[in-house]
Amino acid sequence: MTAIDPHSAEEIRVRIAPSPTGDPHVGTAYIGLINFLYARQRQGKFVLRIEDTDRARFVATSEQMIFDALHWLGLEWDEGPDVGGPFGPYRQSERSGIYREHVEMLLQSGAAYRCFCTAEELEAVRRRQMAAKLPARYPGTCRTLSVTDVEANLAAGKPFVIRMKVPAHGSTTFRDELRGPITFEHTNVDDQVLLKSDGFPTYHLANVVDDHLMRISDVIRAEEWISSTPKHVLLYQAFGWQAPRFWHMPLLRNQDKSKISKRKNPVSLVYYRQAGFLPDAMLNFLGLMGGGMPADINNASEKFTLAEMIQHFDVKNIRPAGPVFDLTKLRWLNGEYIRALSLQDFYATLRSTVLADEYLTEIASLIQTRIETLGEFGNLTHFFFADDIQPASEVFLPKNRTPEETLVFAAEQLAVLEATDWTHAALEPALKQLGESKGWSVKENFMLLRAILTGSTMSPPLIESMIVFGKARTLDRVRRFIDVQKKSKK
């Protein structure tokens, strides 16, 4: 590590690099906020890069949802896939040539090598190591392959990956700007795969190459990356590049202190938006996580705007301990923001969110044929506007089913809903197939979901209702149902 700060005169450039694998995550918003503030405070640039190198988990609609969520919060970026910029493309899937070129450099210099081991072989080795209570490490089989062996394998058309050659001895130390120097012995750093057999880079390679090419001065990311940072530092060295500064932010936590997860918390920004959280409240709340703001701003120590954060927030003051994402406090804060609105603004906000024309039109189309007076509108649509639906057991429990098996089935429904595109064409067969395979009739199957979603056995058509209500909120309702039922059994 260099002692002198090589960045002092440089332009500050930071980035967030979300992966389009599902709904935009509240953790992305948190890291996004801190990067945004850091850039704005230093007249720097805030870059949005899409890390879509995992084709197995890729979700086509995800990228746009990420854009929308960040716009909603007002975390505007200076460079990105949609707005362009001087260091594009900003979507990793469009940079394959760049990675191939760079991995070739590593191959040439001997900092990386081809590995022909199969997944099965590696899995077997890993199992043996685990059984022997040894650390699970790549055994190094292909590290020392001769040129002729490599040629032969290539000629035979064997698939391969490219691994980085971590030095056998010594250690790597890097500085974390929040924690100080952190050292890893090379014996504890695995020969990371850099290029997968499908030709796509892994995070580690793509990240280092892009951060360098995009002139990123400060990598501000989540704490979970600390253990892989030595790999990144080694890569910078192998390329002969100056590494950026590293800042690892604490991980947001569930109530039980585990890393925040959808099982135990709503984590989708789409959910928060649709459930009627205000962006300013969300931003304010995220700004509270880990500290960073001075103790007393305008006599109201815990309430501040984005502008005030730009003015007063200091990333150096972040505490490294992982803060619990406390929904109760977020709700209180959100209430404060709602109450602070003028009646006109409050009403306008309602009309643009939970009472938006498009939403109401869709709902209207579902109930027009089902009511006799307009006054009955609310009877059938209550669940579209409520946030605490919990059906009584008489409502959700099918005849001849035990609460236990019903809960198990609900969990299976949840898994199917999570994995299915939010369209009628995909949802109906997926749900029916699940019912068939588990011996649940269509009626039982749909009625259970209807009860969970609407709190009633009578409602507009189920799947249409789910589509209008939205995936994020539907999933949350099912998760909450399961959660409440589990707790009430205890």
Next chain:
RNA sequence: GGCGCCAUGGUGUAACUGGUUAACACGCCGCCCUCUCAAGGCGGAGAGUUCGGGUUCGAUCCCCGAUGGCGCUACCA
């Protein structure tokens, strides 16, 4: 198991470069206001700073160790 990070009430934070009756906010409880529920006002309970050593006249704060929590340990990011 290995490696790493972290540690102030239930939760989020504060406590100047070691000296405070350990502060504020959320939540909780009570009272007031009030047709109800919120909001608002007032008050209260709740931590001696994970534990054990050390340094010091003096440690929440510095050092060491232990314990606990978390993360990583993938051809996921």
